[in-house]
Amino acid sequence: MPSWESFTLAEQTLLRRAMSDSWLAGTVQAYGVNLRWAGADGAPPPRSYTEYEQRALVPLLAAVATDLVDRGLLTIHDSAGAVSSGSDASVGGSRLRAILATADNWVWSPRRPSEIQLSAPRTVHERWFDDAYPTADNTGLPRWDELSLDQRRVLVCAAEASGMLTGPFGVLDGPPAELDARRRLDWIDRQLAPLAPFVRDGLIEVRRYPDPSSDGFTVIAVGRLRDTLADPALWSDDLDWGIGVGCVFTYAGLAVWRGAWSSAWNARLTFE
Missing domain, CATH: 1.10.10 (Arc Repressor Mutant, subunit A)
Structure with missing residues (x-):
């Protein structure tokens, strides 16, 4: 063969x-x-x-x-x-x-x-x-228990079919409406902290999905995440499922997930 x-x-x-x-x-x-x-x-x-x-x-x-x-x-x-x-x-x-x-x-x-x-x-x-669907060597990677709660949420988000980061179905918390522009960016920076390293390392790809009637998307580079997530429209509670910003594992990321963390998640199915 x-x-x-x-x-x-x-x-x-x-x-x-x-x-x-x-x-x-x-x-x-x-x-x-x-x-x-x-x-x-x-x-x-x-x-x-x-x-x-x-x-x-x-x-x-x-x-x-x-x-x-x-x-x-x-x-x-x-x-x-x-x-x-x-x-x-x-x-x-x-x-x-x-x-x-x-x-x-x-x-x-x-x-x-x-x-x-x-x-x-x-x-x-x-x-x-x-x-x-290879399994990557997990040498040097943190154990599931060593990841922060927010890191675990991001990884599970990428592993699931829904995979939404923003909007009413997303795993990230939207900025409160009363924040001014500077404090809004500070809030977004905190939301990006567990996600950005995975994107930078090529393990997770972040996409913006504009239309629920299509499977179309644009890829958001790590350097554009902050500006993209600053758009108030992404955080509306009125958005339909599938509209907004989501994430998926790359093949490299899926290999790391399978090698390092998926078994721990599947055994618990809880973030705590």
């Missing part, structure tokens, strides 16, 4: 998502992130792909997905078909080609239910899961 490093970034993207039983929708965005984190040629700037850019990449990724299916490394499931037929509803042949050729199946939208799911055979998990 080939090594993980011998797969292209497009193949790695699809296999990672298949090993996590992810939806096909959103895969193009994940490919863009993979390119960017790898520093690859053709990577998008520090933002998500536009819908136009996503649709333009569908033929490339559809061809890669078809090849992986043909090699027995990837399975495509139609959950709508599973409901109607009562079967597993894995697809192949002309139905597979039609699904993969349809750009709507690859682009996430709240107006369309996600029905096409990726999965991988057990042999793929056994051979490549630890390469796709």
